[in-house]
Amino acid sequence: MFPQKTFFTAGPAQLYPNFEQIVQKAIQNHIGSISHRSKQFRNLYQETFENLSTLLNLPKDIGVFFLGSATEIWERTLQNLVEKYSFHFVNGSFSKKYYDFSVQLGKNAQKYEVALGKGFSQVEVSIPAETELLCLTQNETSTGAMMSVEKIHAFKKAYPQTLVSVDMVSSAPYPALDFSLIDTAFFSVQKAFGLPAGLGVWIANEACLEKAQKLQKKQISIGTYHSLPTLWQNFKNFETPETPNVWAIFLLNEVLKDMLQKGIQNIRYETEQKAKKLYQLLEESPHFQPFVKESADRSATVIVAETKLKSDVIIQQLAQKNAIVGAGYGNLKDYQIRIANFPAIRFEEVEKLINLLANIEIER
Amino acid sequence: MFPQKTFFTAGPAQLYPNFEQIVQKAIQNHIGSISHRSKQFRNLYQETFENLSTLLNLPKDIGVFFLGSATEIWERTLQNLVEKYSFHFVNGSFSKKYYDFSVQLGKNAQKYEVALGKGFSQVEVSIPAETELLCLTQNETSTGAMMSVEKIHAFKKAYPQTLVSVDMVSSAPYPALDFSLIDTAFFSVQKAFGLPAGLGVWIANEACLEKAQKLQKKQISIGTYHSLPTLWQNFKNFETPETPNVWAIFLLNEVLKDMLQKGIQNIRYETEQKAKKLYQLLEESPHFQPFVKESADRSATVIVAETKLKSDVIIQQLAQKNAIVGAGYGNLKDYQIRIANFPAIRFEEVEKLINLLANIEIER
Numbered sequence: 001m002f003p004q005k006t007f008f009t010a011g012p013a014q015l016y017p018n019f020e021q022i023v024q025k026a027i028q029n030h031i032g033s034i035s036h037r038s039k040q041f042r043n044l045y046q047e048t049f050e051n052l053s054t055l056l057n058l059p060k061d062i063g064v065f066f067l068g069s070a071t072e073i074w075e076r077t078l079q080n081l082v083e084k085y086s087f088h089f090v091n092g093s094f095s096k097k098y099y100d101f102s103v104q105l106g107k108n109a110q111k112y113e114v115a116l117g118k119g120f121s122q123v124e125v126s127i128p129a130e131t132e133l134l135c136l137t138q139n140e141t142s143t144g145a146m147m148s149v150e151k152i153h154a155f156k157k158a159y160p161q162t163l164v165s166v167d168m169v170s171s172a173p174y175p176a177l178d179f180s181l182i183d184t185a186f187f188s189v190q191k192a193f194g195l196p197a198g199l200g201v202w203i204a205n206e207a208c209l210e211k212a213q214k215l216q217k218k219q220i221s222i223g224t225y226h227s228l229p230t231l232w233q234n235f236k237n238f239e240t241p242e243t244p245n246v247w248a249i250f251l252l253n254e255v256l257k258d259m260l261q262k263g264i265q266n267i268r269y270e271t272e273q274k275a276k277k278l279y280q281l282l283e284e285s286p287h288f289q290p291f292v293k294e295s296a297d298r299s300a301t302v303i304v305a306e307t308k309l310k311s312d313v314i315i316q317q318l319a320q321k322n323a324i325v326g327a328g329y330g331n332l333k334d335y336q337i338r339i340a341n342f343p344a345i346r347f348e349e350v351e352k353l354i355n356l357l358a359n360i361e362i363e364r
Numbered sequence: 365m366f367p368q369k370t371f372f373t374a375g376p377a378q379l380y381p382n383f384e385q386i387v388q389k390a391i392q393n394h395i396g397s398i399s400h401r402s403k404q405f406r407n408l409y410q411e412t413f414e415n416l417s418t419l420l421n422l423p424k425d426i427g428v429f430f431l432g433s434a435t436e437i438w439e440r441t442l443q444n445l446v447e448k449y450s451f452h453f454v455n456g457s458f459s460k461k462y463y464d465f466s467v468q469l470g471k472n473a474q475k476y477e478v479a480l481g482k483g484f485s486q487v488e489v490s491i492p493a494e495t496e497l498l499c500l501t502q503n504e505t506s507t508g509a510m511m512s513v514e515k516i517h518a519f520k521k522a523y524p525q526t527l528v529s530v531d532m533v534s535s536a537p538y539p540a541l542d543f544s545l546i547d548t549a550f551f552s553v554q555k556a557f558g559l560p561a562g563l564g565v566w567i568a569n570e571a572c573l574e575k576a577q578k579l580q581k582k583q584i585s586i587g588t589y590h591s592l593p594t595l596w597q598n599f600k601n602f603e604t605p606e607t608p609n610v611w612a613i614f615l616l617n618e619v620l621k622d623m624l625q626k627g628i629q630n631i632r633y634e635t636e637q638k639a640k641k642l643y644q645l646l647e648e649s650p651h652f653q654p655f656v657k658e659s660a661d662r663s664a665t666v667i668v669a670e671t672k673l674k675s676d677v678i679i680q681q682l683a684q685k686n687a688i689v690g691a692g693y694g695n696l697k698d699y700q701i702r703i704a705n706f707p708a709i710r711f712e713e714v715e716k717l718i719n720l721l722a723n724i725e726i727e728r
Contacts, residue, residue: 007397012607015396023387032379032560033371035690068432071606075588101588190607196396198562198609221585224439224465242435243376243554245562245609326399 002322006349007340009326010141010170010302014344016194022254031250036243045238048249051256055264056172058179058203065231066244067200070169070188072226074101076202077133077165077184080212080228083220084108087131089147091118092140093329098167099135116332117304119145119297125154132211133163139171141191142329144290144304144338145297149175156181163211170340171301173264174271184208189248192301193255194344199248204228259343267343274341274350275300281354287314288357291328291336303339304328311337314360321356366686370713371704373690374505374534374666378708380558386618395614400607409602412613415620419628420536422543422567429595430608431564434533434552436590438465440566441497441529441548444576444592447584448472451495453511455482456504457693462531463499480696481668483509483661489518496575497527503535505555506693508654508668508702509661510535517545527575534704535665537628538635548572553612556665557619558708563612568592623707631707638705638714639664645718651678652721655692655700667703668692675701678724685720 007014016022026032034040049064058064067073078086078101088099090113102109110128114120127134134155139146155164163183168175172187179185184204190197212228222228225241234241259267279298282288282305291304307314311327314337318325328336341350371378380386390396398404413428422428431437442450442465452463454477466473474492478484491498498519503510516539519528527547532539536551543549548568554561576592586592589605598605623631643662646652646669655668671678675691678701682689692700705714 005394005397007394009397009399012397012399012610019396020391023391027384027387030369030371032383032554033369033373033376033688035373035376036561068436069606069608071589072432075590104585104588104591106583106585188607190396196609196611197400197607198612219470221468221470224468225435226439227468242433243552243561244433245560246376247560248562324397 002349002352005322005324006345007324008345008353009324010338010340011188011191012197013191013340013342014194015196016255016258016344018254018258019194022251025254026247026250029250031247034246036240036246041246042238044246044250044253045240048253048256049238051253051260052201055256055259056177056179059205061206062179063204063209063232063235065202065204065235066240066249067202067226069197069200070167070186071200073186073200073202074098075105076223076226076228077186078102078105078107080215080222081133081163081165081184081208082107083132083215083218085110085128085130086133086135087111087127088135089120089137091120091145092116092137092142094141094167094169095137098137116143117145117291117293119292119294120147120151121294121296125151125158127155127159127162131159131162133165134159135165135167137167138175139168139299139301141170141302143292143332144299144302145292146171146299148296149177153178153181163207171299173259174268174301176268179203179205189252191340192342193252194342195248195251195255199245199252201252270347271300271341271343274345274347275303277350277354278303278339278341281357285358287360287362301341303341305337305339307335307337309360309362311335317360318356323353323356366713366716369686369688370709371688372709372717373688374702374704375552375555376561377555377704377706378558379560380619380622380708382618382622383558386615389618390611390614393614395611398610400604400610405610406602408610408614408617409604412617412620413602415617415624416565419620419623420541420543423569425570426543427568427573427596427599429566429568429599430604430613431566431590433561433564434531434550435564437550437564437566438462439469440587440590440592441550442466442469442471444579444586445497445527445529445548445572446471447496447579447582449474449492449494450497450499451475451491452499453484453501455484455509456480456501456506458505458531458533459501462501480507481509481655481657483656483658484511484515485658485660489515489522491519491523491526495523495526497529498523499529499531501531502539503532503663503665505534505666507656507696508663508666509656510663512660513539513541517542520545527572535663537623538632538665540632543567543569553616555704556706557616558706559612559615559619563609563616565616634711635664635705635707638709638711639667641714641718642667642703642705645721649722651724651726665705667705669701669703671699671701673724673726675699681724682720687717687720
């Protein structure tokens with residue numbers, strides 16, 4: 001039994017442990033009222049940028065932009081970085097949606113698709129030569145399949161002219177990506193950063209900026225206030241085109257500071273240890289098994305289990321113990337549960353959850 | 365002297381008086397963690413919709429959607445409601461930006477422009493016959509000029525086939541708009557609703573939906589997740605296409621409840637009484653005069669004063685007394701100040717500010 005509701009959901013998720021204190025700090029600093037044109041805001045943007053750069057080891061030529069959601073960033077990357085051809089590795093609802101967005105925007109979107117629960121560790125690195133933007137989903141939130149950083153890095157080596165976009169929505173800052181081997185990546189704060197939804201963070205390098213400028217010169221619409229050239233122009237002064245979600249940026253910076261203090265190596269190590277424990281339970285339990293069969297494809301941050309019992313029975317039993325666990329995504333929801341393993345969840349909490357899962361009561 | 369910093373800025377602005385309590389309530393209700401696919405969220409969306417409908421007296425055929433910012437809604441209205449021709453009444457930086465967005469999106473944007481500080485009360489109601497979307501800025505935040513609701517309503521009577529869009533970003537819920545005489549309107553929550561930025565609210569009727577569907581059938585790109593048909597489809601179940609800013613929606617609903625308890629008539633009356641006092645001071649003071657000369661064009665919610673002294677001197681003096689007042693916008697900033705008169709600011713606070721303004725010290 002958890003003393004209070006603990007969210008093992010894949011996002012919106014458990015809030016970061018010091019959430020209430022940092023909200024208090026935001027209130028004391030009048031963060032809800034300060035001007036987004038003030039020095040105070042520019043300092044906040046700069047500090048958040050620098051802290052994120054340190055945490056993710058971002059190279060020098062990179063821009064970091066604040067948007068409404070990662071969903072928006074799907075749209076903006078495609079608008080700004082694709083004249084005709086995008087290519088997508090699809091293995092679930094979210095990688096599929098990224099592909100769908102490209103179709104909806106009138107691009108020539110192509111995809112390589114594998115079954116749900118499969119990853120790409122066994123798949124050859126091969127894309128059409130005309131591809132302008134390669135869209136990879138590092139962590140497919142709907143199925144719990146992930147793509148290894150080695151695999152992701154391999155594309156740039158094979159196709160140096162192709163821009164590589166990495167959706168790391170439900171895994172950042174866990175994957176140790178080498179940002180010199182990708183061009184753009186993005187996440188939202190309601191996943192592993194343990195904050196309320198409402199902010200998407202877009203990371204892009206100068207090759208992306210140049211591509212967007214090229215499209216603009218060709219009179220191809222790249223949007224308005226959230227076009228990459230407009231965002232970048234503002235970013236140079238740590239400003240934003242519109243009034244951004246200042247409140248969420250402040251909270252993100254506080255979480256980043258805490259993560260830096262902890263150390264990214266420790267966060268990654270703990271994430272792996274917790275994931276290991278969870279997968280072990282799933283493999284040993286008679287009631288569950290990991291949905292992703294290939295261990296090289298298994299996500300460390302979103303763990304999906306097939307259930308013998310109907311998932312709603314399990315979810316209800318867990319909820320009675322204050323452990324909030326999500327159902328499978330879409331059509332998979334009846335016999336799957338999804339367990340998020342984000343930094344906001346401590347090792348002891350994972351152990352407690354494992355204990356509850358091991359003791360699920362089967363009604364006969 | 366104000367006991368603590370009081371923001372008379374035009375947004376981000378003074379937070380709603382019960383802000384700290386409603387944040388506490390959001391924390392207690394796990395608003396940062398709940399699923400946007402849960403019954404709890406759908407109830408919240410529905411309640412917020414109903415409360416906003418009551419407050420603004422919205423008709424039955426209307427949809428209310430949650431986006432990232434009012435800036436985003438400029439883009440979305442133009443993408444979804446204009447094939448070729450938009451027409452804009454321009455009298456400041458924000459109405460101009462709405463026009464610029466249309467140009468950037470490749471539309472044939474036309475405008476009628478008057479000088480800064482002018483309104484349209486003396487202007488004939490006349491637009492080109494081919495106009496698909498008429499873009500009106502009810503309250504021009506950069507200059508403090510407003511368009512009366514009577515004027516706005518007159519367009520629909522003269523041009524029943526033209527969709528009418530009303531930017532009420534820095535005035536809602538003050539203007540008593542008849543939503544049967546306009547088609548779409550929008551605002552953001554960091555102005556008169558007294559909340560942190562990060563949420564734009566888009567109101568649109570079925571005529572807008574039909575127009576967007578017509579464009580879609582013609583293969584004109586109307587965007588992806590935030591196209592009007594997608595938003596509306598989700599809205600029917602009180603869902604959203606992406607994970608929205610649930611936290612801000614919760615806070616907005618709490619503010620709406622408080623406003624309904626107060627009564628919209630009272631809020632409007634108080635707003636007018638406070639504005640009257642402020643304009644009176646500006647007219648009587650040797651140091652100030654209202655920037656907007658025609659009293660019919662003067663905004664009740666954003667009051668702009670020309671200053672004899674340089675504005676930064678005044679702003680600094682006021683800041684020493686904990687009254688935070690904004691500079692004029694853009695090129696007007698050196699000899700103008702802007703004072704927001706939103707519901708979060710009480711009558712006594714306006715009187716206190718007036719007292720400070722009346723006693724500005726002139727260094728000789």
